[in-house]
Amino acid sequence: MSDASPLSDEQVLQFHDQGCLILPGFFSPEEVGPMDALIEDCLTRWDEMRGGESIEYRQRFDVHLKALPVTRDPAFRALFDLPDMTHATTQLLGEDHRRLYGFAFGTPRDGGQGWHKDSSDAAPGAFTLNRLVYTRDYAPEQGKLYILPGSHRYFGFQSDGPNHADFPGQLAVTPTAGMVAFVSSHCAHRVGLNATDDVRVVLNSRVNPAGVPDTLCDLPIFRSGRWRHSTQTFLG
Numbered sequence: 001m002s003d004a005s006p007l008s009d010e011q012v013l014q015f016h017d018q019g020c021l022i023l024p025g026f027f028s029p030e031e032v033g034p035m036d037a038l039i040e041d042c043l044t045r046w047d048e049m050r051g052g053e054s055i056e057y058r059q060r061f062d063v064h065l066k067a068l069p070v071t072r073d074p075a076f077r078a079l080f081d082l083p084d085m086t087h088a089t090t091q092l093l094g095e096d097h098r099r100l101y102g103f104a105f106g107t108p109r110d111g112g113q114g115w116h117k118d119s120s121d122a123a124p125g126a127f128t129l130n131r132l133v134y135t136r137d138y139a140p141e142q143g144k145l146y147i148l149p150g151s152h153r154y155f156g157f158q159s160d161g162p163n164h165a166d167f168p169g170q171l172a173v174t175p176t177a178g179m180v181a182f183v184s185s186h187c188a189h190r191v192g193l194n195a196t197d198d199v200r201v202v203l204n205s206r207v208n209p210a211g212v213p214d215t216l217c218d219l220p221i222f223r224s225g226r227w228r229h230s231t232q233t234f235l236g
């Protein structure tokens with residue numbers, strides 16, 4: 001293990017300035033290997049798996065995915081506890097950050113996620129950190145990760161409009177094995193539609209800076225308005 005900081009000072013500044021930081025090759029193939037094997041095993045049982053979104057949520061926001069039951073496996077925790085990840089998290093959030101919960105989302109053909117911010121409180125510092133990890137290389141047609149840098153500085157979206165549409169200035173990233181994307185919950189992002197028969201999977205372990213409520217991401221905001229996850233209610 002090296003004592004060197006995994007992120008440079010410029011990268012830390014970039015995260016706070018843009019609301020996101022994309023790091024291809026953050027993890028080695030060996031480091032993501034155990035989680036990739038669990039994902040592979042899950043994908044063989046895809047058709048039997050539940051864990052999809054509600055019809056209303058899918059129709060309003062073009063979000064279509066399944067949650068894979070791999071986040072309770074010790075390998076999930078072990079991946080996010082690797083020294084470079086814990087060190088980078090401290091660099092971005094400070095010492096007193098608080099680990100929340102994890103997800104593994106599988107996106108099948110025609111699935112994706114329309115533009116959204118995972119939280120809708122625009123106060124500076126009121127964000128949850130998404131730590132997104134990809135365990136294998138994906139084709140662009142399986143759904144790129146689109147992010148709108150700087151959008152964490154304002155409330156919501158500047159216009160209503162299609163859930164899947166290009167914005168000037170968006171980043172479009174094709175996930176690769178070992179890539180990590182640190183994305184503020186208040187930075188707009190979407191997952192492009194999967195046009196293949198191969199499921200695309202992302203892991204996410206969320207962390208809050210000190211003082212941020214655990215429930216911040218109960219209220220995401222989409223181009224057409226806010227949604228409350230805990231009651232499955234559209235708030236407009």
Ligand SMILES: O=C(O)CCC(=O)C(=O)O
Nearest residue numbers: 105118132145189191202
């Ligand atoms: O699937 C991805 O690449 C990102 C997922 C994401 O950001 C989300 O679940 O909000």
